[in-house]
Amino acid sequence: MSIDSHALPLLGPVEPVEHVVPRTTMAERVQRVLHRYPALSPAVVLLLAGVVFSFLNSRFLLPGNLSLIFQQVAVVGALGVAQTMIVLTAGIDLSVGAAMLITQTIMAKVAVDRGWPGGVCLIIGLAAGMLTGLVNGALVTRVKLPPFIVTLGTLSIFTAMTLKVSSGQTIDGAKLPSLLLWTGETLKLGSVTITMGVLLMFALYLVFSFVLKKTAWGRHVYAVGDDAEASQLAGIRTQRVVLSVYMVAGAVIALTAWILIGRVGSASPNAGADANLDSITAVVIGGTSLFGGRGVLIGTLLGALIVGVFRNGLALAGVDVLYQTFAVGVLIIVAVSVDQWIRRVRK
């Protein structure tokens, strides 16, 4: 995240005001900075959490522990890329985890049953992932159903399909082509071990941060979520943009399925069961507004890392797992409260 000279609160041009010039309080200045940089608050929280946990347990900052956190975060983090783009359009996708599992199962199945090479399986996986996005997106944009309802439905449908296709059986990693397991391979960077899956997650953040910020499509994603009617009047084909977002998200979901296979070392229909909601948690804690049009992708990475750091740090500090879950719940509510406060920035 780059903070340039614009990071200072923007007071804008001073206008002649008839009455008393209202003085900006400290809280208002904080509000404006956060309004301009939605990723700032999760960044501060992550930093504070890191400092506190490193004092509570000296093992927290060990390279081995940090790379463990990254590996634990990789799947939810990558799914968060897809989820963020959908939330930016003022949508929500409850089915990302289920879509990931059906995609994973299809990839592994064609590899084992047909014996097709890994590259072909990956391409089939990408197609399957985009198909899940097409189904969700078409129901949202053509049938005009609320995204919440659509993806609540497809969550069940994709889950049932996963169980049908896999027969509930885990496909052993030893049977899978090495390319599908490549995301589990490790790379030594000094004393830090990093998996290809983690690198792939970072690559997704880099690529899509760039696309969202630097291309017309990215700008339209924000505009559609911000004010769909205004976007339409400005000449944006809003339905097409939303449909494309679901399909791009489907491709990201397929790549996440690849990361999942590497992380688990096999293709299990029961892996990543909490991923649906965890990805929304990461998006929300990362400062992206559920009302759409506001937020930055990097915030979701920070949000996923915050959850990972809290769970890991509290575990190292010997705190019961129920308090980890409790802490994540508090984080979500605080994050949404902060979002509401920021959105009320004084005009």
Place this chain on the structure above:
Amino acid sequence: MTESDVSLRQPVLKARGLVKTFGRVVGLDGVDLDLYPGEVLGIIGDNGAGKSTLIKCLTGALIPDAGTIFLDSAPMQFRGPQDARAAGIETVYQTLALAPALDIASNLYLGREHRKKGILGSIFRILDTAGMTREAKAHMAALGIGTIQNMNQAVETLSGGQRQAVAVARAAAFGSRVVVLDEPTAALGVKESGQVLQMIKDLRAHGLPVILVSHNMPHMFEVADRIHIQRLGRCAGVIDPQTTSMGDAVAIMTGAKSVLEQVA
């Protein structure tokens, strides 16, 4: 502008016999309209008189059941706002149609972004953000809106008048033939309304004809060169605000009087 000036010129935008019905409700009942180069044409009328329907037909938001719209004497068939916009007719909607969380430059170029030159633009689809910001600043300055300096400011941090200025600047920047303003001062205070009226005069000074829809009679009489009065889906007449009083205009609008001196 006097009547003789008007009759010498060809209208930029001309509508003949526009009819638009909504079920059994008649919105427009054979309306003619002429907009001449470099003039501000006001449209007034009571609620339900067909003001909105009329400008929606002119800007492609509605398709008339009958009648023809001519732009520079060429008949036009608008299938949507995009067509009208492509023909050079820009509209500032009452809702402004701005995306509040996006910055000024992004809003100005929303839906028609410029890409960088070379392969960065053609293959990697990268936006020419710096160029758009620079041009946005020039467009805003051209309207005499010097108070907004930072084009990367989100629109929601602007005042009502400044937002209106952004919407008008967008219309002026891309409206090569006609700018249509729907109730631009309805939501504004006295000072901000004054700024918007000044902007309308500036547009006219730049030679761009303007259609202004407003409920506010003093505003209308301040800037309009001619005023088209809608009544019950028809044009009750076109008056010259220099020679007709506000009271007479209201009387014509409500049907208490009729217009004798109509523009041919």
